[in-house]
Amino acid sequence: MDTFFVGFLQGSDRVRYPYGYEDGKYDDPSSHTFGPSGPTAWLLRKRQTYRFGYDNGAVLNAGIPCGDVTKQSQDAVLVPMFRRTKDGRDQLFGMMATYSYQAEVYDDNAVRAFEWLAGALAKVLTREVEDREALRLLPAGDDTPNLLTSDHVMEYLSNRIAVLRGLADQALDVPAAADEPLRGYLEGIVRTAEQTQSELIEMMLEVDEGPERRFLSLTDAQQRVALLLVHGLDNEALATELGVRLPTVKSHLGVILRKYAMESRIQVAHDVRRYLAR
Secondary structure, rough: OOEEEEEEEEEEOOOEEOOOOOEEEEEEEEEOOOOOHHHHHHHHHHHOOOEEEHHHOOHHOOOOOOOOOOOOOOOEEEEEEEEEEEOOEEEEEEEEEEEOOOHHHHHHOHHHHHHHHHHHHHHHHHHHHHHHHHHHHOOOOOOOOOOOOOOOOOHHHHHHHHHHHHHHHHHHHHHHHOOHHHHHHHHHHHHHHHHHHHHHHHHHHHHHHHHHHHHOOOOHHHHHHHHHHOOOOHHHHHHHHOOHHHHHHHHHHHHHHEEEEEEEHHHHHHHHHHHOOO
């Protein structure tokens, strides 16, 4: 493995990478949008493992480079990760990948082992999501929905922690760092920084995905109502703006509140603003 990463689908066109290694060293978490021709789009279409040998790396090279961009991968395996939705469907939510700068490294046995590992990881991650959903059902203690704040703070923290980790890495190369217990302390800082960066990126999934997921669950008519709620319109004004009868507006509002799992239109309006601002 020259390059290894775990990626999570984010919204409709983004992937976040909280875990990645290049040449055995931890790589900073990152995120990017994906196009129609790269490996992420391929996994979404085919819903099966991608191997370099399928097309001599054509799909792999059509995506955004990862790892050491000065080198070109000669073999690769990308395994999709699925979780079961409430309606019984298998939803692709992420992928695990390994790249090599040497050709024909990953034989059938290696691919099967990698697929098993990805399946085990998917089960662990699915359980973590279920636990977080259960926590959301606990009372928040006031009228404010139990939602995370903007991810700008987390982006900033992740970048600053990367600087601290880099400083600790440099300190490990100083001759004086060869002595204990100083070396142990520095290595502990590096490990903790790596773990914290990964956890922050995972939290960003919670920050970004909720508003978009909830808004896209609405029908076109319900989305129009939700967008007008941002402007604070009452039911009569909504009916006038939309050109529909008052009972229709009330029916849409009832469905929106149920889909959002919220108690007031003010909470829905706040969540829609977060979606529009992303």
